[in-house]
Amino acid sequence: MDIELVRTFLAIVAAGSFVRAADRLNVSQTAVSARIRTLEAQLRRRLFIRNKGGASLTSAGEQFLRHAPSLVQLWERARQEVAVPESRRAVLSVGAEHSLWDPLLLRWLLWLRRHQPDVALRAHVFLSERVLDQVADGIIDIGIVYAARHRPGLRVELLMEERLVLVRGTAAGIGRDDYVQVDRGDELLSGNAPGQQEPSLVVDLGPLGLGYILEAGGTGYFRLSSVKPHLRSGRLELVPNAPDFLYPAYAVFNEASSDPSLVASALDGLRKIAREEASPVRARRGGRP
Structure with a gap:
């Protein structure tokens, strides 16, 4: 059995639809459909029922789901x-x-x-x-x-329970008045930080935002462990009275x-x-x- 067929099966289960599974796997929806047809032909059972809301498992699909993760894990270990x-x-x-x-x-x-x-x-x-x-x-x-x-x-x-702390750059730069917001993909600090203006810059990678503040100035919330060296060197300082957040x-x-x-x-x-x-x-x- 081609292990990619099993991976595709699991991707559809996780995504809930052929379309979203194709996006996750970075292949076309046609390729996803073809893989499932091949897998169903090998098992001689229909695995999914497709509808407007996505895709649901048949009883045979539910049974195969019990074994599919183990198949992938065994292959990878081998x-x-x-x-x-x-x-x-x-x-x-x-x-x-x-x-x-x-x-x-x-x-x-x-x-x-x-x-x-x-x-x-x-x-x-x-x-x-x-x-x-x-x-x-x-x-x-x-x-x-x-x-x-x-x-x-x-x-x-x-x-570990890291903390997000509000820091600011000590060097004068073009962004000294900027508030840099890191989009961490969850609800934490998704809005404005306490006492801060609308963000001047939003990034989805913490090191990028931190590098910006080190070079241009500004403030932002970052992991304490990542800013420790810069606090010690004096390139950053903790903002007084700003709340910390567990992370x-x-x-x-x-x-x-x-x-x-x-x-x-x-x-x-x-x-x-x-x-x-x-x-x-x-x-x-x-x-x-």
């Missing part, structure tokens, strides 16, 4: 184990959403290289939902995300891991680094550290 370099005993695949690669994912990779030198590493950076999909499919062994929705077969562990990060991993001891060891390192990242910053509000 593919990764076969691809282990001869000089390494195993492959560990990790991933994080964009806002978490620096510094958390970077520091974790360095820790893994020091403590697991005989393990080949693969690192991926995706949107949160894609990270969860990849963990569910067995492509990524451990993922780090902010918005972690529970799924069958996945373990979700609170990693928890989670580790997500598959209960059916092919190498539980390796995953457990990697998680121990991740927890240690997360504790270090979550330690309070030594800075005075409104001034240099």
Whole structure:
């Protein structure tokens, strides 16, 4: 069986329609329909009922859904184990959403290289939902995300409770009066921040907004761990009396891991680094550290 047929089946179930599944898979709706026809021909059963609202599973589709995730996970585990370099005993695949690669994912990779030198590493950076999909499919062994929705077969562990803090650039620049809003894809700070004017700039990537403030000036809410170095150097300062917001990060991993001891060891390192990242910053509000 072509594993892409199974992936397409799961994409339709998750999206609720052939059209949205095609968008997620970045293929045409015709290709999605053709894959499902092939899968239905192989199983000799109809899997979906299509209607104006999207697509719903038949009884045969419900039965196949019980096995489809395991098929994808088994394939991915087999593919990764076969691809282990001869000089390494195993492959560990990790991933994080964009806002978490620096510094958390970077520091974790360095820790893994020091403590697991005989393990080949693969690192991926995706949107949160894609990270969860990849963990569910067995492509990524451990993922780090902010918005972690529970799924069958996945373990979700609170990693750290980061804080979003309001900072401003200390250098005079063209954007010194700008309020920079980061669109984080959820309701948190989706409107104006307390005491702030309408945003002069909206970005959907935290590092881009932070880089703008460092160069041009302005204010914005960012993760405390990402602004620590700039608070210490004096390039940023905390805005006095501005409220902070909790922004928890989670580790997500598959209960059916092919190498539980390796995953457990990697998680121990991740927890240690997360504790270090979550330690309070030594800075005075409104001034240099």
